[in-house]
Amino acid sequence: MLAWSAAHGRTLPEREAREPWRVLVIEVMSQQTQIARSLQAAVTFCARFPTPQSLAEASPAEAVRAWAGLGYNRRALALRAAAQAIVERHAGRVPADLAALLTLPGIGPYTARAIAARVHGLPVMPVDVNVRRVLGRLLGDADTAAVQALGDAIAGSVARDGPGQAEPTAHPGEIADALMDLAALVCRPRHPDCPACPLEPHCARARSVGQLVGGAAAVAPDRRPRPERPRSTPATPFPRSRRWLRGQLLRELRLAPPGAWLAIEGSRGMHGHTAVREALSALAAEGFVELDEAGRARLAEG
DNA sequence: AACACGGGGTG
């Protein structure tokens, strides 16, 4: 894998980040956003909030404004809460062990391991859908726990012993990057290029397909991703979804001068006055906005 | 296990 990675792997700018807080911010952003955009956003965000403490001291409004254009705005609040936890429980420094990382708001199994491996060199594997696909195929049929266990075992093994006899050990982050590159370039969702894969001799899927067609030269594409979508109840058109309404309201509130109360009246898209009030109440309950006695709204300053 | 959560990009 490492030899393949050296020859065919990608060089992505986000992999050069080493500073723990920056890595954390990039990883949280890239949970939901194309890497090019999240990288650009991380530059702006980290200039505004260069340390956990600086974000911990900021208002929800400031965090949400800095999150503009990224979507999944709850992550801005979670990241702020994580920064506060880092300040309170870890003296303002990103914790170095997996269990501590997993307690942070918005940090789940993937992100905790991404930080632990990339920043601290811990022998764990961040398993996203791409790594999940590679290791899942390798094992044949495996549940999430088995895939995670294999991933962590691989990271541990290579970090401890090196990829082979008399070879230097590798950083766990390199193994993760190598698997992600393999997932993107070779072990693709629909048309995996098994003959080009360094893991092919060990792979359960390649073996079963090879048996099926009688050779490794002809590898059939996966028929997998069933697009099966209920035709009878089509997904709600975007402009009328609740997601859209929430995004629209947050967009308006972000645009208002900081601290100013905004009277939000009338309807938005397909949503009547009542739906708008309900959405504002929900946003208030979740900590995005505050409402005054007159029902006016602003991003939460507290 | 199912659902909610948001943007931008593509065809």
Place this chain on the structure above:
DNA sequence: CACCCAGTGTT
């Protein structure tokens, strides 16, 4: 306009 993307938290 329909559809795609994909980790975390809640129910």
